[in-house]
Amino acid sequence: MSRRWAVITGSLVVIVCVLGIAVATGAFAPRTPAITYLTATATKTDVRDSVAVSGSVRPIDDYALAFGSQPRRTAGTTSAASSIAGSSGSSSSSASSANTAAAGAQTWTVASVTAKEGQAVRKGDTLATADTADAQQTLDIAQATLTAAQARLTADQTPVTENAKARAKLAVTQAELALDQARTALTQTKAASSLSVAQASAALQDAKDALARDTLAGALPPILAADQAVITAATRALDTVKLQTQRANTGASNGVAAATLALTSANLAYAGTTGVDTTALVEADRANVVKAQAAVDDAQQTLGLAVIRAPIDGVVSKVSIRVGDLASGTVIRVRSAAVEITASVTETNLPRLALGQPADVTIASLDAKVTGSVSAIDLANPTKSASGIVSYDVVIGVAAPPAGIAPGMTANIDITTSLAQGVVAVPSAAIGGVPGAYTVQVLTAPAETRTVNVVVGLLTAEYAEITSGLDAGTVVVTGTVSAKDLVQTFPTGPGGGATAAPTAKP
Numbered sequence: 026m027s028r029r030w031a032v033i034t035g036s037l038v039v040i041v042c043v044l045g046i047a048v049a050t051g052a053f054a055p056r057t058p059a060i061t062y063l064t065a066t067a068t069k070t071d072v073r074d075s076v077a078v079s080g081s082v083r084p085i086d087d088y089a090l091a092f093g094s095q096p097r098r099t100a101g102t103t104s105a106a107s108s109i110a111g112s113s114g115s116s117s118s119s120a121s122s123a124n125t126a127a128a129g130a131q132t133w134t135v136a137s138v139t140a141k142e143g144q145a146v147r148k149g150d151t152l153a154t155a156d157t158a159d160a161q162q163t164l165d166i167a168q169a170t171l172t173a174a175q176a177r178l179t180a181d182q183t184p185v186t187e188n189a190k191a192r193a194k195l196a197v198t199q200a201e202l203a204l205d206q207a208r209t210a211l212t213q214t215k216a217a218s219s220l221s222v223a224q225a226s227a228a229l230q231d232a233k234d235a236l237a238r239d240t241l242a243g244a245l246p247p248i249l250a251a252d253q254a255v256i257t258a259a260t261r262a263l264d265t266v267k268l269q270t271q272r273a274n275t276g277a278s279n280g281v282a283a284a285t286l287a288l289t290s291a292n293l294a295y296a297g298t299t300g301v302d303t304t305a306l307v308e309a310d311r312a313n314v315v316k317a318q319a320a321v322d323d324a325q326q327t328l329g330l331a332v333i334r335a336p337i338d339g340v341v342s343k344v345s346i347r348v349g350d351l352a353s354g355t356v357i358r359v360r361s362a363a364v365e366i367t368a369s370v371t372e373t374n375l376p377r378l379a380l381g382q383p384a385d386v387t388i389a390s391l392d393a394k395v396t397g398s399v400s401a402i403d404l405a406n407p408t409k410s411a412s413g414i415v416s417y418d419v420v421i422g423v424a425a426p427p428a429g430i431a432p433g434m435t436a437n438i439d440i441t442t443s444l445a446q447g448v449v450a451v452p453s454a455a456i457g458g459v460p461g462a463y464t465v466q467v468l469t470a471p472a473e474t475r476t477v478n479v480v481v482g483l484l485t486a487e488y489a490e491i492t493s494g495l496d497a498g499t500v501v502v503t504g505t506v507s508a509k510d511l512v513q514t515f516p517t518g519p520g521g522g523a524t525a526a527p528t529a530k531p
Contacts, residue, residue, distance in 0.1 A: 062468055133155035168324075384399060455502060477495060
């Protein structure tokens with residue numbers, strides 16, 4: 026037993042001695058983890074700030090074309106720019122639109138179509154034509170009305186004789202008879218038209234009934250195909266009859282209108298021979314001549330617009346008519362081959378944008394990058410999202426678009442809003458302090474730094490321009506790394522702030 030206690034006692038003495046030595050040498054004292062500075066060198070470079078947005082490709086010009094109307098521009102930079110500048114359209118353009126609005130709304134029978142979707146065209150190329158019978162008849166009536174108005178003016182300015190009175194009275198009688206005949210012809214034409222349409226409709230229905238019966242009876246495919254061919258022929262026949270009857274009805278109606286005008290003219294001419302004061306009558310005649318001349322001008326313009334021509338060099342993007350169709354409104358669209366990029370920027374980024382700013386454009390689908398510039402900013406038509414964010418449209422002009430580019434393609438745009446070229450710059454993470462009192466930490470030795478006051482110019486998320494207080498080549502601190510926990514910290518300021526993120530030394 027005494028031997029065992031001796032061993033234990035000796036062991037305790039050894040342990041106490043070891044612990045004493047450890048305490049004496051500071052083995053258990055707290056240790057400050059080693060700090061490593063992350064640094065960067067101030068260099069002369071370009072500091073650039075930008076706004077990144079996503080947009081789409083559209084044609085610079087896009088025209089909607091219709092029979093009887095001038096080409097209507099529906100898209101492009103001009104419309105956006107005018108809304109910014111607040112400029113108004115020309116009065117001549119407005120007058121032209123007003124004069125041709127009714128003509129564009131009327132129905133035209135398509136006579137020929139040469140345009141094909143995707144076809145390249147030159148300005149002035151004929152794309153489609155319409156039947157001009159109705160337009161020509163309208164012009165004939167307008168010219169007849171003008172002739173009558175001019176004759177009335179001449180008659181009212183000429184001294185009246187008894188023979189002239191008699192001739193004028195006879196003209197009234199003849200005009201009344203002609204009007205009665207025109208009305209009778211209109212009634213008969215409408216009745217004949219209704220009968221023709223009813224007969225053609227019945228023929229179509231008979232063909233459909235025959236197909237239904239044969240289908241129900243399980244007829245062979247050749248019989249059913251023959252039945253379907255009869256239906257197709259009957260449908261075309263009905264369309265043709267409708268077109269013919271429409272023309273006939275229109276012609277008869279125009280005949281009544283012309284006869285009515287002739288009677289009015291005859292009555293006015295006769296009134297001018299009855300010895301009344303012709304001063305007011307002559308003034309009215311002059312006004313009628315001016316009005317009739319305007320009607321002739323409009324009718325001539327409408328007749329000329331029975332041919333649709335390409336308004337620009339470009340590409341046919343849409344054709345919605347075939348020969349024989351009854352067309353009204355837009356029937357062909359032509360766009361320019363040249364394109365531009367449209368995008369939307371938020372209200373927070375808008376103050377940073379200006380016309381002419383350069384932009385880098387990436388078309389991902391073509392794996393292509395091109396340069397452009399801001400060509401328009403639409404301030405007149407802001408939009409608001411469901412979350413309340415207000416946005417504005419901008420247009421980026423591209424001088425040399427890549428091959429294969431097409432409207433609708435997605436484009437990623439980086440607009441340069443500020444640029445300082447060839448300046449001393451450091452990473453923004455090195456900037457401390459507050460606006461007007463910025464500082465950087467300069468590394469003076471491997472483990473020593475000093476604070477330097479600097480003047481900052483352009484400050485971006487990546488780099489800061491140093492306008493004074495620091496020379497190129499100076500090593501600045503961008504953060505620190507603790508060897509114990511590999512926690513990186515940065516200077517507190519606009520370019521950085523106390524952060525904690527695992528990182529490695531540069």
